[in-house]
Amino acid sequence: MSSSPASPTASPGSSSPEPFGARLRRAMDARGPLCVGIDPHASLLASWGLDDDVAGLERFTRTVVDALADRVAVLKPQSAFFERFGSRGVAVLERAIADARSAGALVLTDAKRGDIGSTMAAYAAAYLEPGSPLFSDAVTVSPYLGFGSLRPALDAAKAAGAGVFVLALTSNPEGGQVQRATAAGGVSVAQTVLDHIARENAGAEPLGSVGAVVGATLAEAGVDLSVNGPLLAPGLGAQGAGAEDLPRVFGDAVRDVVPSISRGVLGHGPSPAGLRESAAREVDRIREVLG
Numbered sequence: 001m002s003s004s005p006a007s008p009t010a011s012p013g014s015s016s017p018e019p020f021g022a023r024l025r026r027a028m029d030a031r032g033p034l035c036v037g038i039d040p041h042a043s044l045l046a047s048w049g050l051d052d053d054v055a056g057l058e059r060f061t062r063t064v065v066d067a068l069a070d071r072v073a074v075l076k077p078q079s080a081f082f083e084r085f086g087s088r089g090v091a092v093l094e095r096a097i098a099d100a101r102s103a104g105a106l107v108l109t110d111a112k113r114g115d116i117g118s119t120m121a122a123y124a125a126a127y128l129e130p131g132s133p134l135f136s137d138a139v140t141v142s143p144y145l146g147f148g149s150l151r152p153a154l155d156a157a158k159a160a161g162a163g164v165f166v167l168a169l170t171s172n173p174e175g176g177q178v179q180r181a182t183a184a185g186g187v188s189v190a191q192t193v194l195d196h197i198a199r200e201n202a203g204a205e206p207l208g209s210v211g212a213v214v215g216a217t218l219a220e221a222g223v224d225l226s227v228n229g230p231l232l233a234p235g236l237g238a239q240g241a242g243a244e245d246l247p248r249v250f251g252d253a254v255r256d257v258v259p260s261i262s263r264g265v266l267g268h269g270p271s272p273a274g275l276r277e278s279a280a281r282e283v284d285r286i287r288e289v290l291g
């Protein structure tokens with residue numbers, strides 16, 4: 001197992017960065033299909049014996065990155081938990097992104113950004129432009145201002161060899177109210193989003209760089225998930241889903257699933273060994289179910 005399967009490599013004679021989808025596929029093959037979220041909830045800081053302040057946030061985040069970034073395919077820091085401490089919290093996030101990337105993990109910053117296109121360009125500059133302090137391998141975005149509003153992020157990601165994960169069918173029970181509603185053309189809003197994603201990824205090999213977020217908690221997907229891109233599946237652990245739910249929800253698309261878990265692993269800290277063993281158990285269970 002290489003220590004940095006996720007690092008970009010430039011193809012010989014080409015200066016374009018290796019696309020995110022290819023890097024993700026390689027990282028999942030080498031390290032197992034798992035994304036661990038870094039969600040420093042106040043309750044987790046307390047259970048780790050840390051104060052709910054910037055020093056506690058720093059210690060928590062550093063422990064997770066040091067324990068997991070050299071072995072887990074994807075780490076997903078949730079921006080809100082850092083933003084709640086203001087600029088010093090965001091500085092912790094910046095360091096975590098850089099440290100995790102240099103240890104070989106792909107970093108998917110969970111920011112769920114969405115705005116009119118001209119503002120989306122500023123979010124793209126923040127997360128998807130190399131050299132930005134928050135530059136990440138990928139970022140989560142919301143398409144609910146219209147898929148076209150995401151264009152600046154999609155373009156910036158492509159230019160940087162980065163990825164974008166677009167909310168389609170979220171893991172929370174309220175999501176269906178909007179996402180299952182019927183859009184123009186008689187298909188669901190979620191299906192419309194998925195169809196756009198499929199168009200973005202057309203022809204990409206081995207996997208496109210535009211992902212969809214589809215909760216592992218769903219009773220069934222009920223949509224066509226063949227988007228030729230990664231399917232981030234949050235909801236394992238604390239939200240009640242498990243590896244055994246993945247085949248039912250994702251069907252044939254299960255090969256492209258990136259199962260995601262935060263509290264279910266983080267609750268095994270603060271011992272680095274506890275975090276590592278918990279992540280390894282999740283990978284084993286997922287591999288067992290997915291074959």
Ligand SMILES: O=C(O)c1cc(=O)[nH]c(=O)n1[C@@H]1O[C@H](COP(=O)(O)O)[C@@H](O)[C@H]1O
Nearest residue numbers: 037078110140170171234238239261262263
């Ligand atoms: O985009 C996400 O990551 C996400 C989408 C979704 O539909 N549901 C969902 O839970 N998430 C995120 O995934 C993480 C789930 O955390 P746990 O419930 O602790 O595993 C949180 O950071 C959520 O914000």
